[in-house]
Amino acid sequence: MSNRDPSLPASDLIELLFFAYRDFISDPDTILEQIGFGRAHHRVLHFVDRKPGLTVAGLLDLLKITKQSLARVLKQLVDAGYIEQRPGPEDRRQRELYLTPKGHDLIGKLREPQSRRIMAALDQSGCGEEEVARFLYAMITASAKQQIGLLNNGRIPDDARAER
């Protein structure tokens, strides 16, 4: 009954991933648009929230973009009062990044529809959160897994360790 090429399994999943991610990412877009921000701002807010005190270099490493690309976005976030920069306590060249209350508020609002969509999908599909987390974690390239480890202070998401 399937019209899929059996020599290329997972072809369905390729397409589902495209649609799922597009719809998933479109939720916060509406909110961002209203305040003149884009996805780039969202990502910065997300990671600074996840790792308060993250440095500019750390952020660049996570986002895998250039300093110049980050500069504009970060400046807008700082100027608009969503992010605060503090000189690093050890190394005063560094700028540690922190969310302001306004920043916390925004990332919460952006997270809300995405969280809601995920919870609904888990519910409808009958999949467990750890299960899906294990799959997604396994989709990630090794080098990025390290970064996730750092974000989680060494804690690996759920039980991805159980990789036989």
Place this chain on the structure above:
Amino acid sequence: MSNRDPSLPASDLIELLFFAYRDFISDPDTILEQIGFGRAHHRVLHFVDRKPGLTVAGLLDLLKITKQSLARVLKQLVDAGYIEQRPGPEDRRQRELYLTPKGHDLIGKLREPQSRRIMAALDQSGCGEEEVARFLYAMITASAKQQIGLLNNGRIPDDARAER
């Protein structure tokens, strides 16, 4: 032990989805870059492969981009011999789109690393393909689900129907 806000569950999944999708999409990017194409070309090839004879309007609807945005990409694909346009048999204003052998070859090469990554992730995570398909399908907005139905000739991916 988690540093997650319990009022916002699925926060882990939000991040995992970001990394997973980024790495997933980066696989074909390398191949595309070598021939001067981008992700937009990939998407067009994918959907024309999935639904041979797709019209321009149908494609616009799937991609949710404007005619003007598609124009450049489609022209390049046609000019370079990856896609063939034929006037619609019923309505001669329409341009039905088909992959040429060269187009089939390319989409196959683009699909390969993605397919490989997915299969490896299913294997490592111990998740079943249908399970993951059910979750991803549930992540998709209702209107887009209809389009997937059309692509599959009415067949709903795996058993997403079993949505209690």
Place this chain on the structure above:
DNA sequence: CAAAATATGTCAATATAGCTGACATAAAAT
């Protein structure tokens, strides 16, 4: 201590992929 390396910021030019608006053409529908 002087020199080199590092963390960050900034200026300028460029590319890609999207957008809106306007208008053209051919074919179909009314």
Place this chain on the structure above:
DNA sequence: ATTTTATGTCAGCTATATTGACATATTTTG
């Protein structure tokens, strides 16, 4: 015959990325 539809195309705009060059403050190193 007129209007609507499917498609194509021109022009200009935006967001987000890029590279290269250079400036500044601070830390590290010889």
